[in-house]
Amino acid sequence: MSTTKGARPDTVVEEIQSTRLALRERARRQLGVVGESGTSPLRAVLRDHSVAIYPVVAIGLLGITDQFQGYALSVLAPDISSSLGIGIGGVAAVTALAGLAQGVAPLPMARLSQQGRRRAALCIITGIGWALMTLYTGFVTSLTAVLLVLLLDGLTTGSASALHGPLLMDSYPPEARVRVLSTYGAFGRSSGVLAPLLVALVAGPLDFTWRGVFIFLGLICLVVSLFSIRLRDPGFGRWDTEVLREDVRQLHGATATTDHDEDDVSLGFWEICRRVMLIPTNRRVIAGFTVLGLLAVPLNTYISFFLDERWHLSAAGRGLFFGYYAAVQVVALLIYGRRGESLFRKDPAALMRWAGITLGAGIILIGVGGLSPWFWLMVALFGVSACAIATLLPVMGLAVMSVIPARMRPHVAALTTISSGLGGLVGALFFAGIDRRFGAGGTMVAVMIPGAIGALLIASSSRLIDTDMDRMIDEVLEDEEINQLVRSGARPSMLACRGVDFSYGQVQVLFGVDFTVDEGELVALLGVNGAGKSTILKVISGIGIPSAGSVRFRGQDITYLDAERRLNLGITQIPGGRAVFGSLTVAENLRSFGFSVRKNRRVLDQAIEHCFDVFPRLAERRNSLASTLSGGEQQMLGLSKAFILKPKLLLIDELSLGLAPVIVGQLLELVREINAGGTAVVLVEQSVNIALSLADHAYFMEKGEIRFDGASRDLLERGDLLRAVFLEGVAAGGSR
Amino acid sequence: MKLKVAGFALAALALGGCVNLSNLQFRGDHRLHFVAPRADSLVRLPLTLRWTMSDFDVVPPNAQPPSAHAGYFAIFIDRYPVRPGQSLTSVAANDPICAHHPGCPDAAYLAQYQIYTTTTTSLRLDAVQPLAGNNDRRQTHRAIVILLDTSGRRIGEVFWSISFDLNRPTI
Numbered sequence A: 001m002s003t004t005k006g007a008r009p010d011t012v013v014e015e016i017q018s019t020r021l022a023l024r025e026r027a028r029r030q031l032g033v034v035g036e037s038g039t040s041p042l043r044a045v046l047r048d049h050s051v052a053i054y055p056v057v058a059i060g061l062l063g064i065t066d067q068f069q070g071y072a073l074s075v076l077a078p079d080i081s082s083s084l085g086i087g088i089g090g091v092a093a094v095t096a097l098a099g100l101a102q103g104v105a106p107l108p109m110a111r112l113s114q115q116g117r118r119r120a121a122l123c124i125i126t127g128i129g130w131a132l133m134t135l136y137t138g139f140v141t142s143l144t145a146v147l148l149v150l151l152l153d154g155l156t157t158g159s160a161s162a163l164h165g166p167l168l169m170d171s172y173p174p175e176a177r178v179r180v181l182s183t184y185g186a187f188g189r190s191s192g193v194l195a196p197l198l199v200a201l202v203a204g205p206l207d208f209t210w211r212g213v214f215i216f217l218g219l220i221c222l223v224v225s226l227f228s229i230r231l232r233d234p235g236f237g238r239w240d241t242e243v244l245r246e247d248v249r250q251l252h253g254a255t256a257t258t259d260h261d262e263d264d265v266s267l268g269f270w271e272i273c274r275r276v277m278l279i280p281t282n283r284r285v286i287a288g289f290t291v292l293g294l295l296a297v298p299l300n301t302y303i304s305f306f307l308d309e310r311w312h313l314s315a316a317g318r319g320l321f322f323g324y325y326a327a328v329q330v331v332a333l334l335i336y337g338r339r340g341e342s343l344f345r346k347d348p349a350a351l352m353r354w355a356g357i358t359l360g361a362g363i364i365l366i367g368v369g370g371l372s373p374w375f376w377l378m379v380a381l382f383g384v385s386a387c388a389i390a391t392l393l394p395v396m397g398l399a400v401m402s403v404i405p406a407r408m409r410p411h412v413a414a415l416t417t418i419s420s421g422l423g424g425l426v427g428a429l430f431f432a433g434i435d436r437r438f439g440a441g442g443t444m445v446a447v448m449i450p451g452a453i454g455a456l457l458i459a460s461s462s463r464l465i466d467t468d469m470d471r472m473i474d475e476v477l478e479d480e481e482i483n484q485l486v487r488s489g490a491r492p493s494m495l496a497c498r499g500v501d502f503s504y505g506q507v508q509v510l511f512g513v514d515f516t517v518d519e520g521e522l523v524a525l526l527g528v529n530g531a532g533k534s535t536i537l538k539v540i541s542g543i544g545i546p547s548a549g550s551v552r553f554r555g556q557d558i559t560y561l562d563a564e565r566r567l568n569l570g571i572t573q574i575p576g577g578r579a580v581f582g583s584l585t586v587a588e589n590l591r592s593f594g595f596s597v598r599k600n601r602r603v604l605d606q607a608i609e610h611c612f613d614v615f616p617r618l619a620e621r622r623n624s625l626a627s628t629l630s631g632g633e634q635q636m637l638g639l640s641k642a643f644i645l646k647p648k649l650l651l652i653d654e655l656s657l658g659l660a661p662v663i664v665g666q667l668l669e670l671v672r673e674i675n676a677g678g679t680a681v682v683l684v685e686q687s688v689n690i691a692l693s694l695a696d697h698a699y700f701m702e703k704g705e706i707r708f709d710g711a712s713r714d715l716l717e718r719g720d721l722l723r724a725v726f727l728e729g730v731a732a733g734g735s736r
Numbered sequence B: 001m002k003l004k005v006a007g008f009a010l011a012a013l014a015l016g017g018c019v020n021l022s023n024l025q026f027r028g029d030h031r032l033h034f035v036a037p038r039a040d041s042l043v044r045l046p047l048t049l050r051w052t053m054s055d056f057d058v059v060p061p062n063a064q065p066p067s068a069h070a071g072y073f074a075i076f077i078d079r080y081p082v083r084p085g086q087s088l089t090s091v092a093a094n095d096p097i098c099a100h101h102p103g104c105p106d107a108a109y110l111a112q113y114q115i116y117t118t119t120t121t122s123l124r125l126d127a128v129q130p131l132a133g134n135n136d137r138r139q140t141h142r143a144i145v146i147l148l149d150t151s152g153r154r155i156g157e158v159f160w161s162i163s164f165d166l167n168r169p170t171i
Helices: A009-030 A042-048 A054-065 A068-084 A088-104 A106-113 A119-137 A143-171 A174-203 A210-230 A241-251 A269-277 A280-311 A315-346 A348-371 A375-390 A392-402 A406-446 A448-463 A465-487 A533-541 A563-569 A586-597 A601-614 A616-620 A631-645 A661-676 A688-694 A712-716 A719-732 B002-018 B088-092 B107-112
Strands: A495-504 A507-517 A522-527 A548-553 A571-574 A649-653 A680-685 A697-702 A705-711 B032-036 B047-053 B070-077 B115-118 B122-125 B138-148 B160-167
Touching: A009 A241, A009 A465, A042 A174, A054 A119, A054 A143, A054 A174, A054 A210, A068 A088, A068 A119, A068 A143, A068 A174, A068 A210, A088 A106, A088 A143, A088 A406, A106 A119, A106 A143, A106 A269, A106 A406, A119 A143, A119 A210, A143 A174, A143 A392, A143 A406, A174 A210, A174 A315, A174 A392, A241 A465, A269 A280, A269 A406, A280 A315, A280 A348, A280 A375, A280 A392, A280 A406, A280 A448, A280 A465, A315 A348, A315 A375, A315 A392, A348 A375, A348 A392, A348 A406, A348 A448, A348 A465, A375 A392, A392 A406, A392 A448, A392 A465, A406 A448, A448 A465, A465 A548, A495 A533, A507 A533, A507 A548, A507 A705, A522 A533, A522 A661, A522 A688, A533 A563, A533 A571, A533 A649, A533 A680, A563 A571, A563 A586, A571 A631, A586 A601, A586 A631, A601 A616, A601 A631, A616 A631, A631 A661, A661 A680, A661 A688, A680 A688, A688 A712, A697 A712, A697 A719, A705 A712, A712 A719, B032 B160, B047 B138, B047 B160, B070 B122, B088 B107, B088 B115, B107 B115, B115 B122
Parallel strands: A522 A680, A522 A697, A571 A649, A649 A680
Antiparallel strands: A495 A507, A495 A548, A697 A705, B032 B047, B047 B122, B070 B115, B070 B138, B138 B160
């Protein structure tokens, strides 16, 4: 691709589009989707990419020890109560608090891992953290100490979900990821076998009390944490998004640089969470995680009562059953990895369909097992079901992490954990009711209801995952394209909206809107009522977040940036109608407009005085409530925002609506002055005459789409478009 | 990150303050062995719990200065015992009526809570309260035996427990 210094923005956009199409297919291959199912053995893949097995082993071992404390506590709680003289209610309460800490911990951990290569360090620190907490549990002597230990343990162990998966994703190439995540899952499940064995060994033949058990387990955790000390964070998207960026750079003959100008627009924590939840695949799969969390209640709790009530299994028998349950899951995960890998490589959508079918089959088997009159048939059915359900987690984890940029993976991992926890809470209520009415056996059958919903949710994501993956690819490519074009001297548009879709609930109002504003330009945006003009302004100012497409400001992606951060970048909107706070005085309104510059009071005072100079009428009524102002005065007050904030881009919605022509003339003159001062202006108008008298560049919108983009004089010749506006204007009796 | 480090430091301090290693028990204590009933067996009332005790002088309250090697037994049925170092009076700590009666809690008061003391190695139970909220006919009960020194305070955190089943009395 060749670029010319100072190339026009639309030329730049065309270049980006053509490059995007050329790179997308290659990018999908980079993400491991090659369209065929053949996979090399894992060892060969690792050897070809010079990647060691160490990260998955180290993180997997951490994943095992992560669950030691929780398991030991659940088994040894009666002993702790008897030793310390603490009622079981106290232990249950602190355990619940620890569970809560474990539930919320992934979010701050995602926040911590957001910047820089910290994930490996955080894995090690949290691993050492829970090792020390497990160790310390052996020394507690009061309920307060138990609470402290469990809270810290919950915070550290809960963090694993936000760190381990994303770190593995970046540590291994895409063609190994299903197998790596399955192996990690197998490590995690094996703790269901190892933990009981260790507790039985330490408390039995070694004759340790509960204190000794915790110290023993804590030491194991510590050794494992120290084993993981060589873990290194490979950086976000080392094997995928960074490779895509490198492809773009190679296309431009450029080399990797670190001077990304994205510091001021990189998404904050909640912005990333919101962005993650806007992706349809994520919404479906995260809802699927909620259902899995809900199912975990009967599978972890009521199954024990079921075995007791229906099959009269003793505690030892139930322990054996759970050991078997975990063991078959370990085997299933190790076997399934390659099959899942093949499916993903051929068609990620097929993998999600398969995941939905697997869950459906799994819960049917549980239901049938719950009704089985033969013990061993029940054991077999539950075992096969356990295998099926175990394979879901790596697949679903891979799905949500494949459709977002690598930097957001800790966040999506955290959100899946939290949604799973919420599902557990709902499940506790739901299945408690079922248990009261139908007994533990009834809960085993009842899993089929939420299970079927979950299966449909997960399967339905198969229709979305390809589109979302392509969108993620496009975002990355576009971002790097623009980086390269800017570096090569091309001038990006001040504002560039590309393919913007927006919906109010289920009603889509914008359809693939492309909208560009150059530095210092005054653009008119025309269209009838309901065309989507105000909505596109909301998308630009950040009040509305698009469901698809991008918004770039001076080349930087601001699509998911909060409105107040866009204000700081220099984007200001004057909303349509009465853009003032009616219950505040004029002076208070002006001060509220300057909220973002409030720290510099002197500058704000000067700006307010300037507004009074520009609008003497406002000075006269400075202490009047804004609601008592005339329509024209209210628009003057609204327009004052531009003088206070001095934006780079001013979005004005329906300035002339309902005003006398003489007032409109005065206001338009001011808009012209603001524009002449270097501020780019987007003027949304229904009055064609007004808009086109001011702007050289015009857009015309109809039914949520841009129908015209060009010079204002050319629009005047498009009677087919303008007729609707004129007719509507006549009907409304307005000035056209 | 600083907050996290500070949190860890705080926790370490808090925990450090709680720990007195000499009182903690890390290995099993096998000085007491239950003789009757058989663990997890179905029994009938009246029931006599029997056990053997070694390396501990069983003496009445106030018979000699308090020490960890002499004292008597407290038995808790379906209850968790008092904390190490506490006496049985802590059972009535939140009972204002008991607080205004000299000598309370006495044996009769404690028996209401299924707490008993003995200077022998057996305890006869004429009644065991059904488990609250459990309507099963066969109910599993748990007896926990702890050691009290001659001043009536719990010795260490050692305890021994045994479970037995009783059929719920029919009305």
